[in-house]
Amino acid sequence: MRLVAAELVESREILPRQWLQSYHAPSLAIGSRAGQFVHVRPGDFSGLVLRRPFSFNTIDAATGVVTIHFRAIGRGTDWFAHLRTGDSVDMLGPLGRPFEVDPRSRRVLLIAGGLGIAGVRMLADEAIGDGRQVVLLFGAASAAEVYPSNLLPDEVEYIVATDDGSLGHRGYVTDLVTEYEGWADQAFACGPAPMLAALARLAAGRRERLGVAKLGRKGGGRTDAPGSAAARRKSFLQVSMEQNMGCAVGACLGCVVMGTSGQPQRVCREGPVFAADELDWEAGW
Ligand code: FES
Secondary structure, three states, X not given: OEEEEEEXXXXXXXXXXXXXXXXXXXXXXXOOOOOOEXXXXXXXXXXXXXXXXXXXXXXXXXXXXXXXXXXXXXXXXXXXXXXOOOOEEEEEEEEOEOOOOOOOOOEEEEEEEHHHHHHHHHHHHHHHXXXXXXXXXXXXXOHHHOOOHHHOOOOOEEEEEEOOOOOOEEOOHHHHHHHHOOOOOEEEEEOOHHHHHHHHHHHHOHHHHHOOOOOOOOOOOOOOOOOOHHHHHHOOEEEXXXXXXXXXOOOOOOOEEEEXXXXXXXXXXXXXXXXXXXXXXXXOO
């Protein structure tokens, strides 16, 4: 974890009230992974106290630029949206645990609901860089809120669902998943909690529907500790949780969700990425 001064090099509104901002932060661009996030402090004259968490959207290690994607929904994010190139913010990161891709997974399914694309976008770059095939299922309320395809690598197969049918499949993005669950070796998702809960239910029934075995592993009889990177790497579905945060370093307990172990899980420390079967989706949070 590092505290760095990051200079804004590009800011653009890619969708109504949704912004992509690129910051020069070389020490964050090295070693940070998809699924992790930064906690960013508004400037001294903003009148705001709390930092805001933003997922890494993309990282260019060669130029030392990290990009975040956010929706301007309040004073804090409005303040960030009004920054100009050359302005500086301080970023604390990388924070949280990243997605864990099984080295043998060749076909990766990404599922994003709305701004949840911010949580999985970087994984597309990592997976393609590792020679994997990537399908991205994206859901939004309408065509006006669909993530622009020109912001994705050419190699990504991009499939859209909209609630009103104005683009792509009419209905929820979860409707599309069963078509790809046999193709995918692993799936990774970010979006609203009800979407993630629906995906977790689908994943729980996948093996029975498809009649497939788990990805075979050497030492398959060994049980990895729940919550460990090894255990997550073996799960079919990993989810990145979107949760309000206070401290983002595990101290305030403002971000907890309930685990199937019965223990609260801090999204900022044990997450934001979890194996879907680590969380108690019936607990509500
Ligand atoms: S935000 Fe404080 S414990 Fe997670």
